[in-house]
Amino acid sequence: MxxxxxxxxxxxxxxxxxxxxxxxxxxxxxxxxxxxxxxxxxxxxxxxxxxxxxxxxxxxxxxxxTRALKAGVRTPPTAPNWLSMPADGRVSQCGKIEAGRIFQAKGQSFTTAELLGDDALGARFNDGEFATIYLSPRDYHRVHMPCKGTLVETLHVPGRLFSVGPDAVRNVPRLFARNERLVCHFDTEFGPMMMVMVGALLVSGVETVWSGVEIPAYGDRIQRKDWRGKGITLDGFAEMARFNYGSTVIVLLPEGSGVWSNAMTAEAPVRLGEPMFELQR
Structure with missing residues (x-):
């Protein structure tokens, strides 16, 4: 350490x-x-x-x-059955969720329920898929939708603010389930999708396109907001949220929805819009 x-x-x-x-x-x-x-x-x-x-x-x-990019420097996949990478950064880990546990690093994991702050939500992904994308200080810090989705609810889960750099990921147990985070629950054509914006040390906020600043203010209990019926539907590749300093986004997908791109390997550099996950229709 x-x-x-x-x-x-x-x-x-x-x-x-x-x-x-x-x-x-x-x-x-x-x-x-x-x-x-x-x-x-x-x-x-x-x-x-x-x-x-x-x-x-x-x-x-x-x-x-939180700078914007020039139009056209990032583009989404052309094939309709591909979900796109939500951010510039580096793959921390990705793959199958095994019996409700998400792999963090060798000897480290955490549960879907811990990450999402809700047992029932976690159970929906116990045999699903996950990808953890680390955004370094050099990266573009806006997070975009992998596909079209309708916002169901958000949960602001209070917690610590550990660094999310590679050394901390290797050594801090249950890191992403301990740090403060914003859980965004979307409905998609293939089922539920979670986009989890994880805060980190010196991260001064998370903002969403539908509600503005979400973190801070800091809290001491889970804050749930119900967005059902509000008509908040975002297209694939549309901006969803932004970090006001570098951190991590975790994508959760349901069991049987498809397969990861061969490029999705630990430590691989990735760019917004690259093909990330192929849906099995």
Whole structure:
């Protein structure tokens, strides 16, 4: 375990994330530009793909971090039976959910019920499929729909804010079921689909296209919102949500719905819109 991962056990997660939020939204020219230039340099951010490629024109670090892409630099699969990758990033893990347990790393797993914050919801995916996609600080931080879906409900599940970097994934037990997260439940033509936006250390928020800021505010109990009958249907490849700092999105699909692309292997780099999962119609 690295020193950084060890420190996350004792650091005041929410205080640090609140401080990071203030910095991220600061419009002080020197502060915001130093933050942007540091991240661009350290992580090799490719601003040529951004709708605004001039780093000095962003009003705040958060505006830079949640930047839009130029039209056409990412495209969805052309075959109708393919679900598309929801984000730029790297595959942490993907595959079958085994008897209700989702594989995190060697010797580490957690249950569907723990992740979703609901036993009944978890049971619907106990033999289903999952993909965990890690977004690093260099990546595009908007998450898009793998396919067309109608929003059923969301659950804001409070928790810790551990780092979700590779070392933490290897060493923090049940990491994704312990971190604060927003569970988004969609109905699709092949059954239920879960999109789980997992927060992390220094992540200053998650926003959705239908409701705005969801995390923070921080809470001490699960907050459930019922969106049935509200007519919130998003097309495949449409923007769904965004992280205000890098983190992880987990996709859950029902048993028997299809097969993963051969490219979906642990640690593989992926890009928004690439073919991710082939539906078996």
């Amino acid at each position: 690295s020193a950084v991962t060890w420190l996350t056990y004792v650091l005041p997660h929410r205080a640090l994330s609140s401080a990071a939020r203030k910095l991220a939204y600061s419009q002080n020219p020197k502060i915001k530009q130093w933050l942007i230039d540091t991240v661009v340099r350290k992580f090799g951010v490719n601003l040529s793909e951004a709708e605004e490629s001039d780093a000095s024109r962003y009003a705040s670090f958060n505006a830079f971090f």
